[in-house]
Amino acid sequence: MAVLLIAEVTGATLGADSTAKALTAAKALGDVTVLVAGAGVDGAAAEAAQFAGVSKVLAADDAAYGNGLAEPLADLIVGLAPGYSHILAPATSAAKNVMPRVAALLDVMVISEITAVVDADTFERPIYAGNAVQTVKSADATKVATVRTATFEAAAKGGSAPVEKIGAAGDKGLSAWVEDKVAASDRPELTSAKIVVSGGRGVGSEENFAMIEKLADKLGAAVGASRAAVDSGYAPNDWQVGQTGKVVAPQLYIAVGISGAIQHLAGMKDSKVIVAINKDEEAPIFQVADYGLVGDLFAVLPELTEKL
Amino acid sequence: MKVLVPVKRVIDYNVKVRVKADGTGVDLANVKMSMNPFDEIAVEAAIRLREAGTATEVVVVSIGVKQAQETLRTALAMGADRAILIEAASDVHQDIEPLAVAKLLKGVVDAEAPGLVICGKQAIDNDMNATGQMLSALLGWSQATFASDLAIEGDQAVVTREVDGGMQTIKVKMPTIVTVDLRMNEPRYASLPNIMKAKKKPLEEKTPADYGVDVAPRLTVVKTAEPAGRKAGVKVGSVDELIAKLKDEAGVI
Structure with a gap:
């Protein structure tokens, strides 16, 4: 065939x-x-x-x-x-x-x-x-x-x-391109990155998302976000991982302050190794995580970034 | 300009999906059903165009079981002017494929002559993400998918689309098909007086035969299964322990 x-x-x-x-x-x-x-x-x-x-x-x-x-x-x-x-x-x-x-x-x-x-x-x-x-x-x-x-x-x-x-098949001129607005970044592309660090609503603000980015840059990772973080305006939509965003399967996925809604899990559950950092030990994300760390991300993230 | 908005009755997005034990599908009996969330955004976009004076009438259409009437009444309560139900299935478990839906919608477009069709980008049940593009193909119209912004400028629509890596803006010739993504707008809730008023708005009932369309599926569902589960791993007590596990046990850093 x-x-x-x-x-x-x-x-x-x-x-x-x-x-x-x-x-x-x-x-x-x-x-x-x-x-x-x-x-x-x-x-x-x-x-x-x-x-x-x-x-x-x-x-x-x-x-x-x-x-x-x-x-x-x-x-x-x-x-x-x-x-x-x-x-x-x-x-x-x-x-x-x-x-x-x-x-x-x-x-x-x-x-x-x-x-x-x-x-x-x-x-x-x-x-x-x-x-x-x-x-x-x-x-x-x-x-x-x-x-x-x-x-x-x-x-x-x-x-x-x-x-x-x-040869080309012609163009009936039904539509025309105006512009692309592509986020310029030195980081790897989200869907093909070996490591992805994602932040959720728990990150709390757009400013705090810099901590996620810092950890990602230390690891040479792409940055992702949950839909809750995107909807709250902490992160741009093209970072969104999940059923309504991108589906990723990196070697290592680090979920920070992400509770683990089904729609998010659909976008990352095929990752090889999943790490969850969340202060709520009952968060559903721990049910799919290989390594879970219960703790305050504002203490854990700087320590992790420094020690890596 | 008339605007046509197709809406689908699907399992409510808050309901936990259960795969039937015999593997024939997802259990939809006695489960809360609602309008597909992306279609709510499409209805809202159409109503806003009418409120802005760009559109004159918003017609909603649903294809499926008789109970899809409820979905149409919801759209009418939001502010749509009239509704068409194409009863194409008798069992709630029977999903009409996007190709058949697109053919039926083409029939509706031929009869109603709208200047614009606004669809949700995908239904949250079969996740096909296909109906709008297929309808556009069958009509030979332009298409603007995954839209987060829409402006009508004369005989053109300027649409900003959500694409991998960012946003793209395109201009499409009218009439056109726009499929909407999540950030297009926040749909309104229907107020109680509007819900009452919606009961009196016209709802026309049709069948696939009225449009000469065969809705037999092209894809046979062999089986439906639970996704492969992931086992919970271990909790670590400190950052040092986490780094050690990732280095020595998992070997990923």
């Missing part, structure tokens, strides 16, 4: 980590062609070609694909669809925008955020904010799915697939 994997591309840059993880899911289904669509993507296409297990890279270089607008990208993917049994993409905000559109244009049902490939037609996916896992079997001719990257290992490099340039 032939699989078309839509690479995560932001402008001209390949989202190597999420694409490599989705590639692992795609390889279980058949021969993988990677589509790299963006503006000025020669480098991104060459990078995608290095992943082991990629048969071919299709590079679509056009201004229409430079800002992730759904309509022109969906038209491009639909034009390529007849050659493939499966069309997959990592479940990034860009792919979640475009893949259901692709599925509807093909008259098939999209399968969102798969966490396991059972066979060519059957997939596992979380429902109810991760409180249940559903196994679904698709009867559609083409399977269109997004892959929850946190549950798949990244495919290694070491390949050298051929890169083929393909």
Whole structure:
């Protein structure tokens, strides 16, 4: 079977980590062609070609694909669809925008955020904010799915697939990009960081969040936040970890002042090691933590940051 | 301009979800049901457009079991003008897939000719995050998903979207589909007088056959299971002990 994997591309840059993880899911289904669509993507296409297990890279270089607008990208993917049994993409905000559109244009049902490939037609996916896992079997001719990257290992490099340039599929001009406001940061990206330090409502204020950031910087970690902390204005929304934010699975997840609401757990429970620091020893976060420290975070955090 | 808002009746977000012992799904019998939280935000956004004079009428539509009437009455009590119920299921456990929902909504759009459709970005039951994008595809319209801000400027909508790593602003041609994210607004509560008034607002009942749509699912649910649990670990007594465990036992720092 032939699989078309839509690479995560932001402008001209390949989202190597999420694409490599989705590639692992795609390889279980058949021969993988990677589509790299963006503006000025020669480098991104060459990078995608290095992943082991990629048969071919299709590079679509056009201004229409430079800002992730759904309509022109969906038209491009639909034009390529007849050659493939499966069309997959990592479940990034860009792919979640475009893949259901692709599925509807093909008259098939999209399968969102798969966490396991059972066979060519059957997939596992979380429902109810991760409180249940559903196994679904698709009867559609083409399977269109997004892959929850946190549950798949990244495919290694070491390949050298051929890169083929393909033409653009046109742009009907339904939408236009105005601007991106991306938080500039030297920290690792939240969804691919090895260590994540997250703060919750217990942190108490935006100023106090600096303590979380200090610990994160000491560890070379990304900074996360619970929805309660985001809603209280302590942290920006793109730091949010949980069902309504990002799903992460780092080697080490340190939850500080986070009670452990179900919606937060859904976003981090696949982490390898979880540390919880909370003054309430009954907090649900301790039920999933490998190491729990009951204590006042305002005393614990400075000590931890200093001694590491 | 008429605004159409699809709303879904789902398990209340405060209710603990229980997987049925036989693995056929999640138990929804005698469980509190409410409007999908993202759809409440969509209803609020539409009402605000009408209050600002940008929209003239807010029509809400729900697809599912007969009891979805209650969800529509909630939207009417918030301030929507009229409602359409498409009764597509007789069992509360039967979820109509986003593709079928999008096809039915296309039928409603063809009949009602709204200038704007505002949807919640996803339903908190099946977590598909697909209906708005699919409807947009079927109509050949523009789409603006995960919106945190919306402004109508003539024949265009300027939408700020929540994307990985930050925010993106785009301009889309009207008519368009906007799907809303959490920070778009804080939905109002319906007041008692408005709840009473909502009972007299028009609610039209339809069936999928009225729109010529087959709602048979494309995905068969093989089984539904509890997620893999995580065992609680150990409590440590001090920062030193924590650092020692992370270094020597877990080997993660």
